[in-house]
Amino acid sequence: xxxxxxxxxxxxxxxxxxxxxxxxxxxxxxxxxxxxxxxxxxxxxxxxxxxxxxxxxxxxxxxxxxxxxxxxxxxxxxxxxxxxxxxxxxxxxxxxxxxxxxxxxxxxxxxxxxxxxxxxxxxxxxxxxxxxxxxxxxxxxxxxxxxxxxxxxxxxxxxxxxxxxxxxxxxxxxxxxxxxxxxxxxxx
Amino acid sequence: xxxxxxxxxxxxxxxxxxxxxxxxxxxxxxxxxxxxxxxxxxxxxxxxxxxxxxxxxxxxxxxxxxxxxxxxxxxxxxxxxxxxxxxxxxxxxxxxxxxxxxxxxxxxxxxxxxxxxxxxxxxxxxxxxxxxxxxxxxxxxxxxxxxxxxxxxxxxxxxxxxxxxxxxxxxxxxxxxxxxxxxxxxxxxxxxxxxxxxxxxxxxxxxxxxxxxxxxxxxxxxxxxxxxxxxxxxxxxxxxxxxxxxxxxxxxxxxxxxxxxxxxxxxxxxxxxxxxxxxxxxxxxxxxxxxx
Amino acid sequence: xxxxxxxxxxxxxxxxxxxxxxxxxxxxxxxxxxxxxxxxxxxxxxxxxxxxxxxxxxxxxxxxxxxxxxxxxxxxxxxxxxxxxxxxxxxxxxxxxxxxxxxxxxxxxxxxxxxxxxxxxxxxxxxxxxxxxxxxxxxxxxxxxxxxxxxxxxxxxxxxxxxxxxxxxxxxxxxxxxxxxxxxxxxxxxxxxxxxxxxxxxxxxxxxxxxxxxxxxxxxxxxxxxxxxxxxxxxxxxxxxxxxxxxxxxxxxxxxxxxxxxxxxxxxxxxxxxxxxxxxxxxxxxxxxxxxxxxxxxxxxxxxxxxxxxxxxxxxxxxxxxxxxxxxxxxxxxxxxxxxxxxxxxxxxxxxxxxxxxxxxxxxxxxxx
Numbered sequence: 001x002x003x004x005x006x007x008x009x010x011x012x013x014x015x016x017x018x019x020x021x022x023x024x025x026x027x028x029x030x031x032x033x034x035x036x037x038x039x040x041x042x043x044x045x046x047x048x049x050x051x052x053x054x055x056x057x058x059x060x061x062x063x064x065x066x067x068x069x070x071x072x073x074x075x076x077x078x079x080x081x082x083x084x085x086x087x088x089x090x091x092x093x094x095x096x097x098x099x100x101x102x103x104x105x106x107x108x109x110x111x112x113x114x115x116x117x118x119x120x121x122x123x124x125x126x127x128x129x130x131x132x133x134x135x136x137x138x139x140x141x142x143x144x145x146x147x148x149x150x151x152x153x154x155x156x157x158x159x160x161x162x163x164x165x166x167x168x169x170x171x172x173x174x175x176x177x178x179x180x181x182x183x184x185x186x187x188x
Numbered sequence: 189x190x191x192x193x194x195x196x197x198x199x200x201x202x203x204x205x206x207x208x209x210x211x212x213x214x215x216x217x218x219x220x221x222x223x224x225x226x227x228x229x230x231x232x233x234x235x236x237x238x239x240x241x242x243x244x245x246x247x248x249x250x251x252x253x254x255x256x257x258x259x260x261x262x263x264x265x266x267x268x269x270x271x272x273x274x275x276x277x278x279x280x281x282x283x284x285x286x287x288x289x290x291x292x293x294x295x296x297x298x299x300x301x302x303x304x305x306x307x308x309x310x311x312x313x314x315x316x317x318x319x320x321x322x323x324x325x326x327x328x329x330x331x332x333x334x335x336x337x338x339x340x341x342x343x344x345x346x347x348x349x350x351x352x353x354x355x356x357x358x359x360x361x362x363x364x365x366x367x368x369x370x371x372x373x374x375x376x377x378x379x380x381x382x383x384x385x386x387x388x389x390x391x392x393x394x395x396x397x398x399x400x401x402x403x404x405x406x407x408x409x410x411x412x413x414x415x416x417x418x419x420x421x422x423x424x425x426x427x428x429x430x431x432x433x434x435x436x437x438x439x440x441x442x443x444x445x446x447x448x449x450x451x452x453x454x455x456x457x458x459x460x461x462x463x464x465x466x467x468x469x470x471x472x473x474x475x476x477x478x479x480x
Numbered sequence: 481x482x483x484x485x486x487x488x489x490x491x492x493x494x495x496x497x498x499x500x501x502x503x504x505x506x507x508x509x510x511x512x513x514x515x516x517x518x519x520x521x522x523x524x525x526x527x528x529x530x531x532x533x534x535x536x537x538x539x540x541x542x543x544x545x546x547x548x549x550x551x552x553x554x555x556x557x558x559x560x561x562x563x564x565x566x567x568x569x570x571x572x573x574x575x576x577x578x579x580x581x582x583x584x585x586x587x588x589x590x591x592x593x594x595x596x597x598x599x600x601x602x603x604x605x606x607x608x609x610x611x612x613x614x615x616x617x618x619x620x621x622x623x624x625x626x627x628x629x630x631x632x633x634x635x636x637x638x639x640x641x642x643x644x645x646x647x648x649x650x651x652x653x654x655x656x657x658x659x660x661x662x663x664x665x666x667x668x669x670x671x672x673x674x675x676x677x678x679x680x681x682x683x684x685x686x687x688x689x690x691x692x693x694x695x696x697x698x699x700x701x702x703x704x705x706x707x708x709x710x711x712x713x714x715x716x717x718x719x720x721x722x723x724x725x726x727x728x729x730x731x732x733x734x735x736x737x738x739x740x741x742x743x744x745x746x747x748x749x750x751x752x753x754x755x756x757x758x759x760x761x762x763x764x765x766x767x768x769x770x771x772x773x774x775x776x777x778x779x780x781x782x783x784x785x786x787x788x789x790x791x792x793x794x795x796x797x798x799x800x801x802x803x804x805x806x807x808x809x810x811x812x813x814x815x816x817x818x819x820x821x822x823x824x825x826x827x828x829x830x831x832x833x834x835x836x837x838x839x840x841x842x843x844x845x846x847x848x849x
Contacts, residue, residue, distance in 0.1 A: 013249050014199070014206075015198055017206070017252070018199070018206075019251075019252075021206075021247070021248070022250050025210075025391070026391075028218060030215050030405045035349045057207055060206075061208065062211070094211075107422075115331050115338070118219060120215075140220050140367055140406040140408065140409040142408060143407060163369070164222060168214070182218055183406075197490070205563075226662055227660050230559040232560040232802070234556070235801065235802050235806055236807075236809025236812070237805065243794075259493070264488045264489075265488060265492060268488070269489045269492060286544075297817060299575070327665065328665055328792060351490055354828065354831060355824065355828060359823065359824040360820045378820035419520035424824070426822070439816070440824065441816070441819060442815075442819055
């Protein structure tokens with residue numbers, strides 16, 4: 001086992017995970033808001049923010065899909081060692097990690113059922129950057145309107161139309177993170 | 189014999205349990221008003237004493253938080269004291285009685301009078317999370333009703349109340365509709381508090397431990413109390429002023445003060461009342477805090 | 481000047497101190513040791529282990545001492561402790577056929593291989609208070625026989641050989657875990673049995689009794705009741721084989737129930753099953769009755785609306801810790817809600833009185849005209 005596999009986890013597991021979760025919670029509750037995610041140092045190309053999301057939310061109970069660019073022995077080994085999450089196909093994923101291009105098309109991830117809309121995947125999308133500009137966001141969690149540099153608008157509009165079913169998104173860039181629940185209305 | 193000395197994890201719950209609750213919380217935020225099932229753990233306090241709220245708070249707390257716990261609006265009710273103590277002991281977290289200073293507020297039966305801010309999280313303790321439960325005791329049925337958005341029964345019940353009593357005979361745990369989709373139980377808060385949930389800047393989280401459900405209302409979300417055009421929702425409170433601070437717009441507790449049937453009305457929100465008295469407001473029976 | 485009640489914290493501390501004093505009772509009477517409870521209150525210990533879902537006689541005894549003998553409170557202490565324990569894995573299923581039986585009776589056959597063993601039972605004691613026990617006398621040792629060698633086959637196995645009893649399909653699937661997943665119905669049988677095994681003895685007993693009195697009547701014989709020690713084996717992946725990590729006492733009951741047959745199947749006996757930690761035959765028998773009643777769907781029987789058939793009703797209400805918490809929580813302050821009701825009732829009464837007065841005035845006016 002390589003040293004890289006063993007290192008890069010949270011130094012103070014309980015407290016670091018608590019802080020990281022609050023950042024994700026705040027991001028999901030206030031779509032468009034951008035947060036700093038500290039504490040994780042995963043092997044590249046997994047970003048520190050995406051690594052922190054994995055450490056905070058993934059474990060042996062959550063099947064994970066990894067995009068081809070992330071499915072390196074280093075990243076897989078790191079995830080397995082630190083989270084114990086089983087890697088699996090898109091159809092079974094509770095969390096999926098990858099670039100926007102690799103995650104598309106979004107149609108084969110679970111979107112929940114009418115009785116259990118929560119049984120849907122959360123996509124952790126790696127972006128080159130995150131800025132409060134671009135697509136116009138409205139809906140729950142947003143006072144009037146917010147803006148976020150999303151890769152496109154149409155896919156999110158299609159997802160929102162499935163409500164209450166649908167996917168939820170966490171965007172990461174370096175150590176920064178934002179989120180977009182299925183309730184957000186996105187205009188290009 | 190089993191080793192009986194042990195340290196508990198930060199905020200009591202083990203990390204795997206926290207991850208499970210955290211995942212449920214995120215889905216709850218993404219589907220406002222929908223009840224997410226979660227594998228509630230057996231807590232060291234009884235079901236009905238806030239085990240759901242405690243688990244939600246434990247999953248959200250960071251070492252930097254400042255926690256306020258209220259029961260019936262008051263910080264010094266025994267169960268509020270007990271829960272606050274629990275988190276002081278297990279998370280070494282700072283606590284406060286001042287609504288404005290708290291980053292997380294766990295509550296049973298009230299929403300503070302002071303408007304909440306974007307920096308705050310309000311965690312509700314919920315006994316029966318299912319608003320349709322008193323119409324249909326079976327979970328398998330109510331889940332279908334939510335899936336099909338079939339809320340006709342609820343409207344029929346409320347309308348029967350009006351036909352019989354001239355009023356909707358629900359004074360607390362008054363059902364609301366969240367963002368035009370899910371009918372939700374706001375927990376047993378008096379309906380006086382319902383309007384505070386609408387378009388609230390704070391994140392509102394709900395935990396029902398025994399019933400194994402978590403749900404949420406994100407900030408700035410539409411929360412409408414169910415009503416009818418000819419019988420609009422009315423908040424309602426005792427038609428008195430607080431005897432201690434003179435507030436005319438707060439929710440009041442009725443206190444029996446002698447065996448002649450004498451009573452007085454005081455703010456249920458103890459922090460609100462104290463803050464007002466400290467600012468010099470005085471009611472019929474009170475003196476400003478500084479002189480008391 | 482009115483002063484609001486303060487000092488909740490001190491009140492709680494004082495209450496706890498008083499509770500500790502009451503727990504100890506008269507200090508001129510020697511204090512109970514945990515070992516005394518474990519050895520001399522064995523059936524209480526068994527019940528706390530069974531409903532607490534934790535096999536540890538010492539901890540159960542401690543919980544009973546701490547709970548002043550309130551067994552539900554003791555179960556609660558054990559459950560709250562249990563949830564904090566780390567999990568290393570799951571054991572292999574226990575083999576009750578390999579049980580070292582201290583008691584084994586069958587109501588369906590006069591005798592069978594392995595024999596009938598009465599064991600340490602209350603069954604034929606005359607329920608006369610034994611005042612000699614009050615005098616703390618030593619008990620003479622019970623007569624001993626050589627333990628029987630080899631496995632004791634299950635009685636239902638004999639019926640199975642003739643095809644007279646419905647066959648249980650063996651399954652290699654990992655059963656769901658009631659303590660790690662939220663309960664969802666319809667529940668499979670392993671989940672129902674889990675809930676019943678943890679369920680309140682009194683509740684399960686009452687439900688089992690109701691099936692005998694005609695609420696989902698399905699006449700049951702105790703095919704076999706056995707109590708004794710079984711080995712718990714744990715697979716060690718590094719070693720590639722299983723090792724015995726403990727020996728635990730369990731009670732197992734298999735009932736043999738009537739079944740008239742259906743369009744597809746000829747008449748056959750069916751089964752109910754009960755298994756609990758420790759010596760707890762009342763619970764195991766009751767559990768088997770309720771298990772059988774809840775199998776109506778699988779066996780193609782009619783749902784007659786009996787409480788014991790209704791798995792949603794049974795599973796959501798059999799847990800003593802959930803039930804006691806929620807039933808007792810209504811003693812907590814509810815004055816905010818009560819105040820809201822009070823205002824509403826006052827208002828409705830006022831309006832009713834006004835309406836009545838108005839109607840009376842109108843009638844008077846009418847009469848005067």
